[in-house]
Amino acid sequence: MIDIHSHILPNIDDGSDNIEKSVEQLRLMEAGGVREVYLTSHYFRGHYHYPRNEYDAKLSELRLKAEQKGLKIKLHSGFEVFIQPGIVEDIKEKNLTLGDSKYVLIESELNGLPTDFYQNVYPLLRAGYKPILAHAERYVSIMKRPTKARELTDRDIYIQTNAGSLLGHYGDKVRHTAWTLVDNGWTHFIASDDHVRTNYQALFEAGNLIEARIDSRTRDLLCKSFPAAIATNDRIPYSYVIVQRSHHHKHKSWLRSLFG
Numbered sequence: 001m002i003d004i005h006s007h008i009l010p011n012i013d014d015g016s017d018n019i020e021k022s023v024e025q026l027r028l029m030e031a032g033g034v035r036e037v038y039l040t041s042h043y044f045r046g047h048y049h050y051p052r053n054e055y056d057a058k059l060s061e062l063r064l065k066a067e068q069k070g071l072k073i074k075l076h077s078g079f080e081v082f083i084q085p086g087i088v089e090d091i092k093e094k095n096l097t098l099g100d101s102k103y104v105l106i107e108s109e110l111n112g113l114p115t116d117f118y119q120n121v122y123p124l125l126r127a128g129y130k131p132i133l134a135h136a137e138r139y140v141s142i143m144k145r146p147t148k149a150r151e152l153t154d155r156d157i158y159i160q161t162n163a164g165s166l167l168g169h170y171g172d173k174v175r176h177t178a179w180t181l182v183d184n185g186w187t188h189f190i191a192s193d194d195h196v197r198t199n200y201q202a203l204f205e206a207g208n209l210i211e212a213r214i215d216s217r218t219r220d221l222l223c224k225s226f227p228a229a230i231a232t233n234d235r236i237p238y239s240y241v242i243v244q245r246s247h248h249h250k251h252k253s254w255l256r257s258l259f260g
């Protein structure tokens with residue numbers, strides 16, 4: 001597995017506040033089968049606003065510590081960039097991408113999305129970046145109308161879903177929305193968004209649930225193959241599968257409910 005969204009890098013955002021805890025979390029991840037992780041600290045002008053070399057120094061320190069403990073898990077640089085007017089300048093200047101790729105993890109106001117969201121994302125696309133909207137299922141507008149996620153992918157925005165959302169950690173509405181995204185192929189990545197406050201089991205549990213509900217191929221696409229394409233900057237398809245629910249699953253399609 002490859003986790004593309006985490007706040008495990010200590011003392012830079014609202015994630016880990018202790019390097020020992022971070023290393024312990026990395027150990028649990030590795031034990032459960034996570035081979036690579038992107039340390040996507042919040043980047044938010046006016047809130048989490050730091051020079052790139054400050055981030056890099058913390059990353060080097062954590063890498064060293066993890067290595068000293070014998071860990072093999074690969075630590076990639078990354079950011080979760082809050083979308084604001086003009087943010088593309090910071091992205092260019094500080095290279096706020098996932099690793100050295102063109103993929104950029106982005107977030108916005110959860111009670112939105114704001115009306116100028118796409119207007120502020122468009123400059124990233126025009127500059128050749130490949131934005132991934134973090135935890136799309138947690139946005140009020142997407143909860144109200146999940147097809148909005150598909151409209152975003154139609155406009156070349158990838159979608160990431162939190163493992164915890166699929167487990168109900170953010171409530172029933174978010175859980176329902178998250179499964180709608182997975183069932184319909186409107187999400188490309190399942191990631192932990194781990195803040196080192198819990199024991200890091202959500203990603204493993206979510207993977208098992210996806211395999212049980214859909215199939216192992218879908219789990220592998222969302223937890224392994226698509227995440228793996230980031231490091232090599234390979235193209236990930238926006239539309240990748242028509243998900244067929246297994247016959248064991250009781251949920252009726254709307255057609256079948258209409259025509260029996």
Ligand SMILES: [Fe+2]
Pocket residue numbers: 005006007080134193
């Ligand atoms: Fe996050």
